[in-house]
Amino acid sequence: MPDKAFKQSNIRNFSIIAHIDHGKSTLSDRLIAHCGGLTDREMAEQVLDSMDIERERGITIKAQSVTLHYTARDGETYQLNFIDTPGHVDFSYEVSRSLAGCEGALLVVDAAQGVEAQTLANCYTAIEMDLEVVPVLNKIDLPQADPMAVAQEIEDIVGIEAVDAVQCSAKTGIGIEEVLERIVQTIPAPDGDVDAPVQALIIDSWFDNYQGVVSLVRVKNGTLRAGDKMKVMSTGQSYQIDKVGFFSPKPTETGILRTGEVGFVIAGIKEIQGAPVGDTLTLTKQPAEKPLPGFQKVKPQVYAGMFPISSDDYENFRDALGKLSLNDASLFYEPENSAALGFGFRCGFLGMLHMEIIQERLEREYDIDLITTAPTVVYEVEKTDGSLVKVDNPVNLPAVNDIETIYEPIVEANILVPQEFLGNVINLCVEKRGVQTKMAYHGKQVAVTYELPMAEVVMDFFDRLKSTSRGYASLDYQFKRFQAADMVRVDILINGDRVDALAMITHREHSQSRGRLLVDKMRELIPRQMFDIAIQATIGNHVIARSTVKQLRKNVTAKCYGGDVSRKKKLLQRQKEGKKRMKQLGNVEVPQEAFLAVLKVGK
Numbered sequence: 116m117p118d119k120a121f122k123q124s125n126i127r128n129f130s131i132i133a134h135i136d137h138g139k140s141t142l143s144d145r146l147i148a149h150c151g152g153l154t155d156r157e158m159a160e161q162v163l164d165s166m167d168i169e170r171e172r173g174i175t176i177k178a179q180s181v182t183l184h185y186t187a188r189d190g191e192t193y194q195l196n197f198i199d200t201p202g203h204v205d206f207s208y209e210v211s212r213s214l215a216g217c218e219g220a221l222l223v224v225d226a227a228q229g230v231e232a233q234t235l236a237n238c239y240t241a242i243e244m245d246l247e248v249v250p251v252l253n254k255i256d257l258p259q260a261d262p263m264a265v266a267q268e269i270e271d272i273v274g275i276e277a278v279d280a281v282q283c284s285a286k287t288g289i290g291i292e293e294v295l296e297r298i299v300q301t302i303p304a305p306d307g308d309v310d311a312p313v314q315a316l317i318i319d320s321w322f323d324n325y326q327g328v329v330s331l332v333r334v335k336n337g338t339l340r341a342g343d344k345m346k347v348m349s350t351g352q353s354y355q356i357d358k359v360g361f362f363s364p365k366p367t368e369t370g371i372l373r374t375g376e377v378g379f380v381i382a383g384i385k386e387i388q389g390a391p392v393g394d395t396l397t398l399t400k401q402p403a404e405k406p407l408p409g410f411q412k413v414k415p416q417v418y419a420g421m422f423p424i425s426s427d428d429y430e431n432f433r434d435a436l437g438k439l440s441l442n443d444a445s446l447f448y449e450p451e452n453s454a455a456l457g458f459g460f461r462c463g464f465l466g467m468l469h470m471e472i473i474q475e476r477l478e479r480e481y482d483i484d485l486i487t488t489a490p491t492v493v494y495e496v497e498k499t500d501g502s503l504v505k506v507d508n509p510v511n512l513p514a515v516n517d518i519e520t521i522y523e524p525i526v527e528a529n530i531l532v533p534q535e536f537l538g539n540v541i542n543l544c545v546e547k548r549g550v551q552t553k554m555a556y557h558g559k560q561v562a563v564t565y566e567l568p569m570a571e572v573v574m575d576f577f578d579r580l581k582s583t584s585r586g587y588a589s590l591d592y593q594f595k596r597f598q599a600a601d602m603v604r605v606d607i608l609i610n611g612d613r614v615d616a617l618a619m620i621t622h623r624e625h626s627q628s629r630g631r632l633l634v635d636k637m638r639e640l641i642p643r644q645m646f647d648i649a650i651q652a653t654i655g656n657h658v659i660a661r662s663t664v665k666q667l668r669k670n671v672t673a674k675c676y677g678g679d680v681s682r683k684k685k686l687l688q689r690q691k692e693g694k695k696r697m698k699q700l701g702n703v704e705v706p707q708e709a710f711l712a713v714l715k716v717g718k
């Protein structure tokens with residue numbers, strides 16, 4: 116195939132920036148198919164979304180890459196390295212990491228939907244990183260597609276030229292060759308010096324049970340070969356390179372990765388932290404003086420406790436978190452001990468979706484059953500003695516008498532919404548204690564900016580925004596500052612015992628109603644038992660709401676008359692499975708849902 120006539124000037128490294136559902140996966144598959152990367156059978160499944168969870172949720176989470184060879188109309192064969200990026204608001208960090216390996220990005224916009232906020236944020240990241248942004252109008256086969264209006268919208272809102280944007284339909288295949296031609300013509304070839312000491316940026320690393328750590332790298336200078344001795348610059352550790360190659364999308368060994376190329380490196384690294392993302396690889400025999408700049412680190416925004424239901428799983432859990440955090444630098448964890456839930460970890464996430472995905476991966480890939488506590492943001496607390504502490508766990512909020520002021524994190528949220536739903540969006544923002552700072556009309560769309568408490572945004576804001584705008588509003592947000600707020604801790608007592616894992620921090624204004632909703636919700640969720648269960652919400656010693664689960668022995672088999680034993684067994688089995696997700700608190704059994712009930716009372 117390609118290799119004999121290798122030319123650095125014929126390499127094009129690019130990513131695709133697109134809002135969810137605008138057709139990134141379909142377009143990727145088209146590009147792969149056009150360049151002959153896979154057989155029809157292999158194409159039957161969308162290939163780039165490799166993890167099960169991604170496929171089920173239909174979203175792209177992890178950066179992956181594929182190398183294609185395209186013979187262009189000018190007769191030259193180009194090597195296209197396409198690095199996939201995730202599309203959800205929680206994962207903009209991973210986008211910047213993928214972009215760090217590229218010279219260009221396709222901005223894919225649904226020609227029937229127009230620009231959305233998330234595309235915007237990622238697009239600005241690409242522009243800041245000096246990438247060539249190539250607009251692509253997708254879904255032109257749809258009758259409601261309006262490519263000219265959307266091109267104008269791109270110019271107005273994103274601020275890049277788009278009048279002659281490529282138009283295509285990833286679904287029917289129209290315009291796909293034009294997209295490839297545009298990539299070749301407008302995205303610059305990588306620069307970089309073949310003769311300089313090797314510098315390769317680790318875009319991603321993951322743990323493979325057979326190969327050890329596999330890293331996806333972008334070679335910025337020099338050449339990496341199988342058999343070379345390489346050094347991980349941050350740790351100073353050296354390893355012999357076993358295999359190098361690229362994904363086609365199947366892993367293909369080439370024995371060599373040259374300046375400008377993107378591919379994998381396997382070097383028998385067994386320790387999980389051996390090749391951190393953002394790090395630089397060089398060779399021991401002629402090491403580079405400095406590592407590459409890497410990319411900006413992100414801090415987790417949301418924290419929650421995660422506790423294995425069975426304490427036997429604790430070590431596995433620690434190990435699994437280590438493996439997951441290898442290619443997810445934004446996942447934070449440290450041991451936490453809860454009186455109610457035992458030993459577990461306090462984990463930090465970028466947002467709620469990130470949290471759900473990690474929880475699902477732990478349960479599915481590592482087979483660990485977990486109880487997750489309600490997520491909370493990080494507060495700054497000024498104490499009466501003048502000291503300032505950060506609190507990411509309601510349990511650690513200092514005693515009321517020791518608190519001078521609590522500061523809550525405020526985000527700036529950019530929302531794009533069609534005019535007809537603007538009223539609904541404004542109402543939602545007001546309900547969430549938002550303050551409007553900007554509003555501008557762009558054709559049919561309105562761009563509004565609000566300052567909102569992060570605690571309100573991370574809970575159910577995104578879902579509410581979507582449902583109030585029939586899915587049309589889009590959101591992007593970033594941390595702005597800390598601001599003094601009248602926050603209180605609401606505790607939950609079950610039969611008089613405070614359950615540390617159920618505490619929440621909330622605004623005083625909402626504390627009464629949320630406490631009420633929470634105890635009512637708990638009453639629904641906690642199954643009746645052999646005795647009455649009192650549920651109370653308190654602030655300090657003050658009870659703000661109470662509720663009781665009346666005693667009753669739920670006898671599910673009573674419904675089966677006669678002697679159908681197998682049906683009876685099945686029912687008992689089902690009841691047992693239902694119990695698996697219960698946690699025994701004192702003599703009360705509390706289901707997992709109760710620990711997340713706070714999320715359901717976000718009003």
Ligand SMILES: Nc1nc2c(ncn2[C@@H]2O[C@H](COP(=O)(O)OP(=O)(O)OP(=O)(O)O)[C@@H](O)[C@H]2O)c(=O)[nH]1
Binds near residue numbers: 138139140201253256
């Ligand atoms: N009519 C039409 N539908 C398309 C086109 N491209 C994609 N779609 C459809 O749009 C939907 C979303 O496409 P995907 O490719 O999964 O979108 P995505 O942007 O990859 O979504 P994420 O992976 O969630 O980021 C699917 O139902 C596709 O079949 C197109 O050109 N025309």
